[in-house]
Amino acid sequence: MTTLPCFLRRRRLAVSLSVVLALAGALAQAPAASAPPAQQKTQVPGYYRMMLGQFEVTALYDGHVDLDTKIFRYSSPREVQRLLARMFVASTPGMQTAVNAYLIHTGGNLVLVDTGTAACFGSALGHVAQNLRAAGYEPAQVDTVLLTHLHPDHACGLVADGKPVFANATVYVDQADAAYWLDEAAAARAPQDAQAVFALARAAVAPYQAAGRLRAYGAGDTLVPGVTAVPEHGHTPGHSGYLFRSGGQGMLVWGDVVHSHAVQFRRPEVAMAFDVDSRQAVSARKAILAQAARGKLWVAGAHLPFPGIGHVRAEGHGYVWVPVEYGPVRTDR
Numbered sequence: 001m002t003t004l005p006c007f008l009r010r011r012r013l014a015v016s017l018s019v020v021l022a023l024a025g026a027l028a029q030a031p032a033a034s035a036p037p038a039q040q041k042t043q044v045p046g047y048y049r050m051m052l053g054q055f056e057v058t059a060l061y062d063g064h065v066d067l068d069t070k071i072f073r074y075s076s077p078r079e080v081q082r083l084l085a086r087m088f089v090a091s092t093p094g095m096q097t098a099v100n101a102y103l104i105h106t107g108g109n110l111v112l113v114d115t116g117t118a119a120c121f122g123s124a125l126g127h128v129a130q131n132l133r134a135a136g137y138e139p140a141q142v143d144t145v146l147l148t149h150l151h152p153d154h155a156c157g158l159v160a161d162g163k164p165v166f167a168n169a170t171v172y173v174d175q176a177d178a179a180y181w182l183d184e185a186a187a188a189r190a191p192q193d194a195q196a197v198f199a200l201a202r203a204a205v206a207p208y209q210a211a212g213r214l215r216a217y218g219a220g221d222t223l224v225p226g227v228t229a230v231p232e233h234g235h236t237p238g239h240s241g242y243l244f245r246s247g248g249q250g251m252l253v254w255g256d257v258v259h260s261h262a263v264q265f266r267r268p269e270v271a272m273a274f275d276v277d278s279r280q281a282v283s284a285r286k287a288i289l290a291q292a293a294r295g296k297l298w299v300a301g302a303h304l305p306f307p308g309i310g311h312v313r314a315e316g317h318g319y320v321w322v323p324v325e326y327g328p329v330r331t332d333r
């Protein structure tokens, strides 16, 4: 360090003081700080993207529904409340439950797994087509729709005002689900309060059926290259997941294997009121969770917290959900 001559040090001090005084003067004359901007209170667009080998996967958010906690089976209300509380899931006005769909560009096909609720469940949902557009695609570009099952939160999005939303798509569904939900005689035998669900399923596929573009597939049938159907029967008679494979990686888009992440990873034996065969649904859930954990598969769930993509890890007598991390669309692994 060099020592400044005394007069220079005084001069520097004088300059510094003048700068401070000038700044203070400017601040005194500045207008009062303006009011803060209004809070936005709107959510960001509902899509999330990642690569699975050469396949591009886009999660699409349809919306949310607040489910009544009374829908659980094989568990006490007290246990349900405890399991929800330990995951900080509110139970009033109901359990917030996402509805997700998945768009997979395989390079050869643009495949949509499930279509959301459209207008069937009110304005908190029905945003799959809107988020598909926000994600850079048009519904008319989808060539294949794979339905995990024919419940209205998965199939209603096929149509708008009776017209097909995916005008160029062929729709695939397991033949057991088609036989159960689309047969008018079977519907007539169902309880009165379930009749509407059957009617919604028939209305959703009607224009595709009329155009010869509804395919009810059986075990071993090929769908599109790189995709195989995985039977998960029980929640509905033909409930199925779709296993996408590319570049040595696998992702099981599993539909409704888990409705409540807080309850059913920890306790896979807990069922839901809207399972058609709850015992079979529990068996399917246990088998699929074991397969996903053992195979270290990516999984994508229609009712897991958005984007609903992640891994399953075995822990104790149950499982832990490990969600994907938001980040760049990586093509380097």
Ligand SMILES: [Zn+2]
Binding pocket: 151, 153, 154, 256, 302, 303
């Ligand atoms: Zn569902």
